[in-house]
Amino acid sequence: MTLLKTYFNSIIKPKLLMKIIPKRRKNKSKRKLKSTPIKIRRVSTKRVFVGKGDLKHTNDKVILTFYIYSTEGMVLSRTYKKLSKGLFYPRNRLKETVMWNREKKIITYNRIFSFYEYLVLRSHYYWYISHITFITTKINKALTLINTYYEDLTNLVQINVLTENEKYMMFNDKVESFRVLTYPNYSVYLYKVAENYKKEWYKYIYLLKTYKLKFTNYYISKLNSLVNNMYGKKVVFNIVNLKEMHLNSDIYTQAVALKLRNKNNKLYKVLKSSLRKIKVKPVNKIDERRVGVRRNKPFLIDRVRNNLISSMLRNDNDKGYLSNLLLDFFPTVNKLYVNIITHWYNRWYPTPLSYYLKRRLKHMYLRGIRVEAKGRLTRRATASRSVFKMRYKGGLKNIESSFRGWSAIMLRGIVKSNVQYSLASSNRANGAFGVKGWVSSK
Numbered sequence: 001m002t003l004l005k006t007y008f009n010s011i012i013k014p015k016l017l018m019k020i021i022p023k024r025r026k027n028k029s030k031r032k033l034k035s036t037p038i039k040i041r042r043v044s045t046k047r048v049f050v051g052k053g054d055l056k057h058t059n060d061k062v063i064l065t066f067y068i069y070s071t072e073g074m075v076l077s078r079t080y081k082k083l084s085k086g087l088f089y090p091r092n093r094l095k096e097t098v099m100w101n102r103e104k105k106i107i108t109y110n111r112i113f114s115f116y117e118y119l120v121l122r123s124h125y126y127w128y129i130s131h132i133t134f135i136t137t138k139i140n141k142a143l144t145l146i147n148t149y150y151e152d153l154t155n156l157v158q159i160n161v162l163t164e165n166e167k168y169m170m171f172n173d174k175v176e177s178f179r180v181l182t183y184p185n186y187s188v189y190l191y192k193v194a195e196n197y198k199k200e201w202y203k204y205i206y207l208l209k210t211y212k213l214k215f216t217n218y219y220i221s222k223l224n225s226l227v228n229n230m231y232g233k234k235v236v237f238n239i240v241n242l243k244e245m246h247l248n249s250d251i252y253t254q255a256v257a258l259k260l261r262n263k264n265n266k267l268y269k270v271l272k273s274s275l276r277k278i279k280v281k282p283v284n285k286i287d288e289r290r291v292g293v294r295r296n297k298p299f300l301i302d303r304v305r306n307n308l309i310s311s312m313l314r315n316d317n318d319k320g321y322l323s324n325l326l327l328d329f330f331p332t333v334n335k336l337y338v339n340i341i342t343h344w345y346n347r348w349y350p351t352p353l354s355y356y357l358k359r360r361l362k363h364m365y366l367r368g369i370r371v372e373a374k375g376r377l378t379r380r381a382t383a384s385r386s387v388f389k390m391r392y393k394g395g396l397k398n399i400e401s402s403f404r405g406w407s408a409i410m411l412r413g414i415v416k417s418n419v420q421y422s423l424a425s426s427n428r429a430n431g432a433f434g435v436k437g438w439v440s441s442k
Contacts, residue, residue: 001052001066007223008048008068008214011041043261046072051250052422062231065238067248069255073211080204086112087201118197119190128189149174215239246278246369246439253424253437256371260433261426267377271391280366280394283442288403363418363441368394375433382430396440418442 041047053066085091092111099106113121153171156162162170213219220237227235246252252274259270370392377387398418401408409417418441425434 001050003223003226004053004066005048005050008050008070009041009072010214043258045255045258046075048072049245049251049254051248051254061234061236063236063238064227065240067240067242067251069242069245069248069251073208076204076208076211080201080208083201083204087115087198090114115194115197119194124190124193125186128186131189146174244278246366249420249437249439250422250424252369252439253371253422253435256373256437257424257426257433257435260373260377260435261428263379263428263430266379267373267387267389268391271371271373271389274371275369275391275393278366278369278393280368283367283395283399283403285403288399289405291404365442366394367399367418367440367442368392368396368438369440370396370438372436373433374436376428376431377433378430380430394440396438398440399442416440 049069049071051067051069053064056063056065090111094113094117095110097108097110099108150171153162153167157164157167224235224237242248242251245255256270256274259265259274260267370390372388372390374388375386377389378385396419397403398408398416400406411417415421420439422437423434424437425432427433
């Protein structure tokens with residue numbers, strides 16, 4: 001897993017970004033882009049979190065399934081979309097506010113200039129005119145220098161130091177050095193201004209494309225060759241990109257431990273904020289117990305008319321993607337019907353196979369989450385005391401076994417089928433600490 005973490009958290013070399021980062025106009029010097037130090041990169045949250053993988057060995061290959069949560073990709077895509085909307089599709093009208101600070105006029109705007117608003121600014125035309133006057137003065141100075149140089153060459157020819165051919169060759173070389181000083185066209189100048197204004201946007205396009213290259217087959221094949229040598233056989237990667245951090249307990253504990261490495265962050269606030277955006281559906285214990293009692297006479301029954309797959313499908317008015325996929329293999333089929341029995345009616349309803357299978361799957365919804373932190377987490381510069389804090393949301397009990405009274409399986413002896421547990425350890429200046437995380441489903 002260390003190899004996977006270093007691969008997904010690899011950064012772009014700073015020399016590749018020097019061409020697209022704009023220069024500063026005031027100092028007229030190149031912006032120096034330094035690589036981020038390793039110490040800062042390790043504590044940065046803009047990274048790719050990699051959870052522990054699951055290995056499945058066969059005779060000829062190893063199937064490695066692991067989860068990733070990329071805050072780096074989220075930040076890049078969010079910034080790129082924000083810049084694109086601001087440059088090309090602004091929603092609000094541009095409004096300016098004028099403020100005075102010590103008899104100095106300060107103008108601020110409610111948003112950035114769009115691409116077309118920036119090009120029609122008067123400051124570009126004023127700067128263009130001032131630039132032309134600056135060039136004309138330079139051209140006049142260059143003409144005087146060329147005239148004096150030509151007179152000097154003619155004097156050398158008269159005293160037989162140079163020939164006429166050498167004179168014209170040297171004069172042409174001198175004129176070539178001054179040909180750069182020409183009058184610029186205003187349309188050409190506006191094109192350069194537009195390209196300079198879009199350099200920040202180009203930069204994020206480049207960063208986003210280089211980030212996505214990590215997940216292409218060409219680059220993963222380079223990593224695959226290294227892992228193949230470690231296991232001695234072919235390795236197949238199954239990468240699951242998570243949209244939420246708490247969907248994997250190992251990634252969740254890594255993120256909390258990373259936040260706690262900063263001694264300025266308070267322990268209780270970090271644990272509380274990590275659960276703030278997590279939504280857990282409340283469970284009514286009384287209703288769940290009633291479902292367990294009515295197991296022989298359930299309130300809602302899903303019955304398939306035939307247990308053969310070929311009888312579950314039909315090609316009329318069935319828009320399920322799984323049904324359409326299986327239709328190629330079983331062309332002569334009927335539709336899947338679900339018998340819904342309530343207190344008021346008993347009817348058969350046609351339904352797609354995908355919807356039927358989703359209703360039968362278990363552990364699809366979040367049941368609860370719990371996080372514990374223990375260790376040298378005091379803000380004082382002393383390691384004389386250990387701190388323990390715990391926060392939770394929802395519960396970790398298995399609904400089928402605890403409330404409904406149904407039998408539930410256990411994984412590997414003691415591991416529950418609905419709970420995922422992980423432990424992340426780290427250290428600070430005061431000492432070491434650990435973070436435990438539980439994520440349960442129903």
